[in-house]
Amino acid sequence: MPNEPRGAAPAVALALTLLMWACALSAAPPSPSAGEALYRRGQLPSGEPVQALRQGGATIRGADAACVNCHRRSGLGSSEGRITIPPIAGPYLFVPRGKSLEQLGVPFVDTARLNHDPYTDESLARAIREGIGANGRPLDYLMPRYQIDDAAMAELVAYLKEIKVVPNPGVSTAVLHFATIITPDADPVKRRGMLDVMNQYFADKNNAAARTKAPTLYSSHTMMFRVERRWQLHVWQLSGEAATWEAQLRNYLASQPVLAVISGLGGSNWGPVHQFCEAQALPCLFPNxxxxxxxxxxFYSVYFSRGVLLEAQLIARELA
Structure with a gap:
């Protein structure tokens, strides 16, 4: 039997254990509707990739042709330089002429184009297939012309109508609410250090003097503190067994909705927190x-790195 490097067997076992543990914590995501899959992934109800033509004859397919690339997951559009992509969430497409967004209770978006007749299902299908707007004029050259049959088109239009456009409950006229989540097995020393840094940053952000004068930084760049709303940090401290964390998080969120969860500190199990953020469509950014x-x-959870899972993969690859 060939000699194995000392410690190889324990290292391989550790790597496999970590990888299996990660798979167990990763619950299968719910299947999207046909319209959602077409909008976000460029996938037709048949499972085939959607095809579209750009001006000049270039063909794009699948994920490259997905609506989300330009109109974003929110359906609120985007802008870059002088190029603006209008919102295509239902409330913006079907606004009656002469009505303002404020009258309809729809949030203002600076890329919205309301100087046209409201779309109908038929005129919207024409815009998607032929690039002709509700007013009969050609749409911008950036808009692809999609090859979509009637059944798939009906699914896509239905999905656009379902995209919710409501003010974020974690934002008031005076305050932006954020949360940070700490699990019961988190290191208390790290907990104190993390909260000290976050509380100091929030204090600086809210300080009137800091808003008018950039703080001294050990950098060639300056950081501009330009906020009109006060930032407030809420600490969601979890307790007890992991099976109870979801209920605790739901209670925290119901008591005070937040714009996002930022940072945070976990021990051996972050799975319930990750799954909660995905289920609630709540951004959970860079937990420790x-x-x-x-x-x-x-989509909603973003990490600094893959941590020990990446280390385990590298160990397994080197020892394979």
Missing amino acids: VEAPVGNDSD
Whole structure:
């Protein structure tokens, strides 16, 4: 039997254990509707990639042709330089002429184009297939012309109508609410250090003097503190067994909605927190955890790195 490097067997066992543990924590995401899959992934109800033509004859397919690339997941559009992509969430497409967004209770978006007749299902299908707007004029050259049959088009239009456009409950006229989540097995020393840094940053952000004068930084750049709303940090401290964390998080969120969860500190299990953020469509940004969890299709959780999972993969690859 060939000699194995000392410690190879324990290292391989550790790597496999970590990888299996990560898979167990990554619950399968719910299947999207046909319209959602077409909008976000460029996938037709048949499972085939959608095809579209750009001006000049270039063909794009699948994920490259997905609506989300330009109109974003929110359906609120985007802008870059002088190029503006209008919102295509239902409330903006079907606004009656002469009505303002404020009258309809729809948030203002500076890329919205309301100087046209409201779309109908038929005129919207024509815009998607032929690039002709509700007013009969050609749309911008950036808009692809999609090859979509009637059944798939009906699914896409239905999905656009379902995209919710409501003010974020974590934002008031005076305050932006944020949360940070700490699990019961988090290191108390790290907990104190993290909260000290975050509380100091929030204090600086809210300080009137800091808003008018950039603080001294050990950098060639300056950081501009330009906020009109006060930032408030809420600490969501979890307790007890992991099976109870979801209920605790739901209670925290119901008591005070937040715009996002930022930072945070976990011990051996972050899975319930990750799954909660995905289920609630709540951004969970850069938690301090040893082993990130989730699937490639997850959207709302963002980690600094893959942590020990990446280390385990590298060890397994070197010892294979």
